[in-house]
Amino acid sequence: MNSSPPKPVLTAESLTVDRGGHQVLSGVEFSIAQGEIFALLGGNGAGKSTTLLTFLGFVTPTSGVARVNGQSVHEDIKAIHKQVAYLPEAANLYPHLNARENLDYFLSLAKADNSRARIDSALDMVGLAASARDRRLEAYSKGMRQKVGIALAILRDAPILLLDEPTSGLDPVAIDEFNSLVVALAGEGTTVLMVTHDVYGACQVARHIGLLQKGQMVGDFRASAGNPISADEVHRKFTESHL
Amino acid sequence: MMDKAAVVRIAREEWRFWLRSRTAVAAAAVVFILVITSLVSTAIRIETEREARLQLQAIAEETFRSQPARHPHRMIHYGHYVFRAPAPLATADPGVDPYTGTVMFLEGHKQNSATFSPRYTQADAGPYAFLSPALTYQLLVPLLLIVVGFACLARERETRTDQLVFTMAVNPGSFWLGKSLALAALAFATLVPLGFVAGNAWLQGENGWIALTFWLGYAVYLLCWVFLITACSVWSKRASTSLLALLACWMVLNVLLPRIASSAADAWAPLAGKVQSDLEIARELRDVGDGHNANDPSFAKLRAQLLAQYDVSSVEELPINFRGVVAEAAEEELTETLNRFADRRFDQELAQAELANAFSLLSPYLALKSFSITTASTNIGQHHLFLRSAEALRFSFVQSLNKVHAEVLTYADDVNRSVDQQSEQRTRVDAHHWRVLEDFDWEPASVSDRLSGSLPFFGMLLMWALAASILGWIGTSRGAWSQDG
Numbered sequence: 001m002n003s004s005p006p007k008p009v010l011t012a013e014s015l016t017v018d019r020g021g022h023q024v025l026s027g028v029e030f031s032i033a034q035g036e037i038f039a040l041l042g043g044n045g046a047g048k049s050t051t052l053l054t055f056l057g058f059v060t061p062t063s064g065v066a067r068v069n070g071q072s073v074h075e076d077i078k079a080i081h082k083q084v085a086y087l088p089e090a091a092n093l094y095p096h097l098n099a100r101e102n103l104d105y106f107l108s109l110a111k112a113d114n115s116r117a118r119i120d121s122a123l124d125m126v127g128l129a130a131s132a133r134d135r136r137l138e139a140y141s142k143g144m145r146q147k148v149g150i151a152l153a154i155l156r157d158a159p160i161l162l163l164d165e166p167t168s169g170l171d172p173v174a175i176d177e178f179n180s181l182v183v184a185l186a187g188e189g190t191t192v193l194m195v196t197h198d199v200y201g202a203c204q205v206a207r208h209i210g211l212l213q214k215g216q217m218v219g220d221f222r223a224s225a226g227n228p229i230s231a232d233e234v235h236r237k238f239t240e241s242h243l
Numbered sequence: 244m245m246d247k248a249a250v251v252r253i254a255r256e257e258w259r260f261w262l263r264s265r266t267a268v269a270a271a272a273v274v275f276i277l278v279i280t281s282l283v284s285t286a287i288r289i290e291t292e293r294e295a296r297l298q299l300q301a302i303a304e305e306t307f308r309s310q311p312a313r314h315p316h317r318m319i320h321y322g323h324y325v326f327r328a329p330a331p332l333a334t335a336d337p338g339v340d341p342y343t344g345t346v347m348f349l350e351g352h353k354q355n356s357a358t359f360s361p362r363y364t365q366a367d368a369g370p371y372a373f374l375s376p377a378l379t380y381q382l383l384v385p386l387l388l389i390v391v392g393f394a395c396l397a398r399e400r401e402t403r404t405d406q407l408v409f410t411m412a413v414n415p416g417s418f419w420l421g422k423s424l425a426l427a428a429l430a431f432a433t434l435v436p437l438g439f440v441a442g443n444a445w446l447q448g449e450n451g452w453i454a455l456t457f458w459l460g461y462a463v464y465l466l467c468w469v470f471l472i473t474a475c476s477v478w479s480k481r482a483s484t485s486l487l488a489l490l491a492c493w494m495v496l497n498v499l500l501p502r503i504a505s506s507a508a509d510a511w512a513p514l515a516g517k518v519q520s521d522l523e524i525a526r527e528l529r530d531v532g533d534g535h536n537a538n539d540p541s542f543a544k545l546r547a548q549l550l551a552q553y554d555v556s557s558v559e560e561l562p563i564n565f566r567g568v569v570a571e572a573a574e575e576e577l578t579e580t581l582n583r584f585a586d587r588r589f590d591q592e593l594a595q596a597e598l599a600n601a602f603s604l605l606s607p608y609l610a611l612k613s614f615s616i617t618t619a620s621t622n623i624g625q626h627h628l629f630l631r632s633a634e635a636l637r638f639s640f641v642q643s644l645n646k647v648h649a650e651v652l653t654y655a656d657d658v659n660r661s662v663d664q665q666s667e668q669r670t671r672v673d674a675h676h677w678r679v680l681e682d683f684d685w686e687p688a689s690v691s692d693r694l695s696g697s698l699p700f701f702g703m704l705l706m707w708a709l710a711a712s713i714l715g716w717i718g719t720s721r722g723a724w725s726q727d728g
Contacts, residue, residue: 109249109408
């Protein structure tokens with residue numbers, strides 16, 4: 001029996017981005033299959049967030065194409081956004097609203113179920129204390145805001161998750177819970193593109209890791225059956241590429 | 244495609260942001276207090292003035308008509324007052340009224356300038372007397388909208404919350420429109436008190452269409468600012484840049500251009516000074532005979548004509564009083580000269596106003612200002628109408644009294660009136676003749692004239708609103724939010 005390879009959900013084809021006369025991405029290529037967790041690793045300024053923003057349509061590539069389910073991102077940006085849930089690095093939510101109000105607002109814009117029970121269930125899932133839910137986000141720590149952002153990404157029920165430094169600011173327990181959650185979602189078929197500079201965290205959850213250095217892919221790691229990606233190997237490559 | 248539900252929700256959230264922001268609430272509270280204060284104080288002042296002027300007008304008419312028997316020419320010099328009652332919408336926009344005078348003394352041989360009733364001068368001289376409701380809406384409400392709305396989109400861009408909004412499949416056009424709707428709702432909230440004033444003007448006899456158009460003009464003006472603010476916010480990468488750009492816009496459109504317009508109009512269509520005009524008038528009037536002197540050579544031709552017409556050899560034989568006829572003829576000639584100067588002055592003032600109005604294309608503030616005073620009947624054209632009405636009344640009563648002089652008094656009694664008391668008594672005509680004085684029916688320009696006069700300015704306001712909205716729309720559609728720029 002022939003088993004054809006799974007159709008890629010997210011594809012970067014020779015993605016090149018110039019910004020302000022500076023090349024931020026240079027011929028980046030990767031593809032992510034449905035239900036796969038792909039971690040894009042790299043140091044500061046490597047071009048990780050730019051890659052994510054290109055898939056969101058907020059950055060136009062100078063050349064190359066970012067595709068979602070075979071469709072170029074810039075062809076129908078609204079259609080792409082309907083399939084994608086995005087968690088920005090700083091969980092850019094509204095500080096004047098509390099957790100519930102933030103989620104209610106964004107979900108209503110996305111025309112998703114914004115019932116209080118559903119929102120509370122997601123907040124339970126990310127471990128945000130009930131007593132904090134009616135406090136405005138301006139009084140939250142970075143980790144608490146991140147949890148609300150993660151809750152929003154979950155509540156979108158989107159088939160694709162784009163996560164920018166998702167564990168930034170989270171305590172170790174919350175990081176473990178988050179990692180388990182992402183793995184579970186991938187198990188249900190959600191495709192995850194996660195950018196991070198946390199090598200060990202990435203190796204815990206991702207089955208596929210790309211290493212980005214000064215806008216170029218300098219490493220590609222895949223987990224083999226039953227064996228996770230070696231964090232030491234990735235770390236060594238990461239360090240070498242910075243020398 | 245516009246997502247109406249998303250637009251409304253974005254607008255609602257913006258309101259929630261403002262209500263939770265002390266700066267926005269404080270700014271709105273201050274402006275609302277100013278709007279209400281200026282409306283109430285101006286309404287009270289204008290209403291008091293209206294009642295007083297109508298009352299004074301009635302008193303002046305009654306006083307004139309109840310004068311005892313006198314020589315008719317004495318009544319010409321006794322004179323009469325006319326008062327300009329403010330138009331109903333003057334409570335919202337007094338226009339040129341505070342600068343042009345509202346009371347005129349009418350007498351023979353003179354066209355006096357309109358002056359102010361001393362009783363109200365003190366009230367008008369307060370430090371904030373200039374702060375009419377119109378000025379509050381024209382200058383301060385846009386500032387409130389700027390303070391509240393400058394960051395509505397730039398803030399989202401700065402904090403990157405806009406990206407999260409767009410990933411909810413909201414298009415930038417809906418986002419911009421939602422913010423514009425929120426700001427427009429605030430603008431319309433400030434217009435509620437003006438709505439009451441317009442409604443009250445309608446109840447006081449103002450035409451309903453005029454009252455509605457007046458309110459609509461202000462609504463479109465504020466809409467210009469709403470779109471200008473959201474356009475500026477969408478094009479600015481930082482909220483601080485948006486604020487600076489909008490304050491610069493406000494300064495240029497609402498302060499600098501009006502100043503330039505006024506100076507340019509003054510330079511391109513200068514008005515003759517009062518002293519210069521008075522000297523010119525005096526020079527021309529020297530050629531007009533003295534109506535008090537029947538032997539003035541200027542009236543020799545008139546005398547000859549009358550003697551021939553009645554086939555008599557001396558004025559004493561005429562069936563009419565030659566002195567009255569001379570007074571009538573002199574007044575007519577004098578009035579013709581004075582009217583010529585008045586017309587020239589009116590033309591100059593209108594030319595100046597038209598030059599200043601041309602700048603309305605460059606500034607929505609100037610467009611609204613012209614629209615407002617035209618609709619409210621408080622522009623220079625209306626003042627001219629008042630002056631013409633007053634002059635028509637003056638000429639009418641002076642000539643009617645001259646006619647009484649010519650037809651009721653005999654020439655012999657008239658020339659001998661200073662001989663003794665009995666002679667003097669004979670030159671007094673009965674008081675019922677003072678009823679020649681007509682009521683002063685000062686009516687503002689017709690509804691159609693006011694509507695057609697204000698239409699170009701309304702069009703300019705619409706053009707500004709449209710241009711600003713296109714600017715904002717281009718900002719959203721060309722992806723001003725993308726990280727490319």
